[in-house]
Amino acid sequence: MLEVLNLRKEYAGLTAVKGVSFSLQPGDIFGFIGSNGAGKTTTIRMIATLLEPTSGTARLNGADIVNDPMAVRRMIGYMPDFFGLYDDVKVWEYLDFFAAIYQVPAKQRSEVIDNVLELTDLTVKKNAFVQSLSRGMQQRLCLARCLVHDPLLLLLDEPASGLDPRARAELKELIAELGRMGKIVIVSSHILPELSDFCNTVGIIEKGELLAYGPVNEIVRATQPTRILEAHVLKDAAGAVELLQRLPQVVTAQATRDGELRIDFAGDNEGQAELVKALVDGGFKPIGFREHQADLEDVFLKLTTGAVN
């Protein structure tokens, strides 16, 4: 389990991270969203023990990033937002090097290497030189490197940048698989659609502050106290609007030109059923009724102002 406790990082002129706290359980895939300069990389590097926090700390299974960095490092795989590949090295040698510095016993290394290559679909490139791989393959190799020691926590800083849609889809599949394997995965990105469909937890960071964090649907709920309902009645949309506006839980109701009703509704599911009933009782004939699905994009746009440090 990962607990991040009030992490703070100050640089000469600015505070890059201002007291970020969250906690994650095995199997959680945490989408860490923020625009450029929001403080994602800084937070991740602190958790990866590469940067000393000005105050606050984080604990991974009880090991503290400040007091016991070596124990933390054994449990994490960190994939930075750049490659950091060595020249003149073959794929398996690259992985062998990292397996060695992660203290994987020499006898198990070749098996471990085969496994991670299999997982990242790079088996055919085992003997290729690292610099001969395509960008997507290099990205996957970097991920494979993070996996050689079977870490509990994966810190992936913008793993999908520069990938084509197909590679992106494959990466998502891979990350979802890692979640199913019981790992904690932190994936940062500034591209929302990239994260929304496979993360089960999200955190939205702006100017070093975590504006919201929690399971995706809860966040959406919490930040959108009202839901938008879309309905269609057979005729007399204007009359329907009039009726709806008298209902207590309806904040506003409007009809579009083609007769569709948009209702800003503050009630729960029960109230939603009541609303349909009221329409029917009022003699209107609803032929379509659905809840407009607010997504992370809405949440993000609503929460953030686009300000940068």
Add this chain to the structure above:
Amino acid sequence: MTTVMNWLNENRAVYFGNATSMREFRVQLRGNRSVLLFGAYLVMLIGVAMFVYSEAVGDQRMSIVEAQSRLQSFYMTVMELLAGTICVVAPALSATTVVLERQRRSLDLVFSAPVSPKYFLVGKMLSSYRYIWMLLVLSLPVTAACVVLGGASWGDVLGSYVLLSMQALVLTSISLLMSTLAPKPVSAVLWSYAACIPYLLVTASGAGSFLFGYGHGHSMEAPFFVALSPFMVIQAVGTYTAVGNFDVPNWIPALGVTLLITKIALLTAGSLLSPVGKEARSLRIHGFFYLVATIGLLGYYTTSSIGFSSDLGGTLGRTLAWVLMPLIVVLPFMTCYGYDGENRFKPNGMFKLTDIFKPTPATGLPYVLLLIGGAAVGLVSGFWIGVRESGVSFLSPATAALTPVKAATPNLGAFSFVEYFTFVVAFWVFFWSVGRLASSFGIGLRAARALQFGSFLLLCAIPVPVIITLDHASSLTGGTNIWSLWALRSIFNGDSSASGEAMTYAVILCLLAIPISFYAEARLKEMLEKRNAIRNVVDSAA
């Protein structure tokens, strides 16, 4: 027991099967590049050897004795050539290692793994060092030829190789340190040569001054540092130092010194690399003890040259001031504060005695004072031991029983020593306060350090041309004259009035340092309050 086992296991992992060195080894062996390089090296070595050889023994009509001496000079040429090659190749090889990783940004990958800076640096060192060894081994055919022809014995050759490889280790570790300091590969190479050349010059002149003083058939007793110069390996091979009744071969203490230099260099590099590591602290501890030991040795070896002049205290005092001058390179790293991404340099007070080895700005001054005190004690004790050994008994046994510091009784100039000591303390306290002031401007850590260093150079150097233009007739030595305006004059001046001048400057520098440091403290406080105010505004707005 388990701690010992852990320690052993850890070190085994560091020195054997080190992954960093393994990876580099694979790359080194890959392709034709190294084969070509080694081939070219061998061809060059053999070519030069053949040329020198034909020059040396080309003349058929010479006597056996003459042929023998020519063969010896041939052997010497080969060894000098080898030494030259190593001095050129070793810094170049290791200077780029760390800085290239930094540039490629692979350092983050390595240090997000459970890798200590020591493991990483030793790996780098081993891989460069292995290269040097290959050069040495490849040169064996040529040196073996010398043995076969009679220019040298196998013992000479092996001994020389041991000494050469020791010096290669020193050069490698110095360059490795420069590689962690430098921002770019090119500057790393330049800095490495800039750091190695002084070392080579100092050791060569130290060794040379002893070795060339000897005539033929001299005794092989010589101070151990003759074994520290790669250019003197042949002369140094058989030398020894007499310790009591034992003749200790000089390569043993030289090996010790080599390892200490290597250790200090790697610890410094390690503390630069690791944001949260223990290296920086351990560097301070080692640094203190090595400084005291080195200066003690210096006091010991200079006993005879300092002699028993009337101004013994003054001479020792000036020596103390001189040997501490290199502090200027490290002082900026200990006094300046600011934010550079690491907590280690966050302002945490002015003067904190507890946890003095923990490298924070607050322990900077206490640690510097500890260094100065340690150096003074080391110098006087070393000197004292030297006096005892030389058998000169101008001190009464009663005085001898006293502590070494007191041994410099007033008639020996103890008072001048105290005056110089005060000067040294004031001098460094003053520059410490300048560093605090520079940091309090909030211009950033690097800029503050540069400012402190620059102010040192300015204040020490600027008066010189000014004084010379004002009055070029006055002399640096002797009684009070226009040169007295220069704070550093007293450490150049052996005159009896010099220590008094040193004392005057001690008072002046202290009087300057006190307001400067308190002003800096006030500025810092103001700056911190402003930051806090801003933070509160930001936090309450959120």
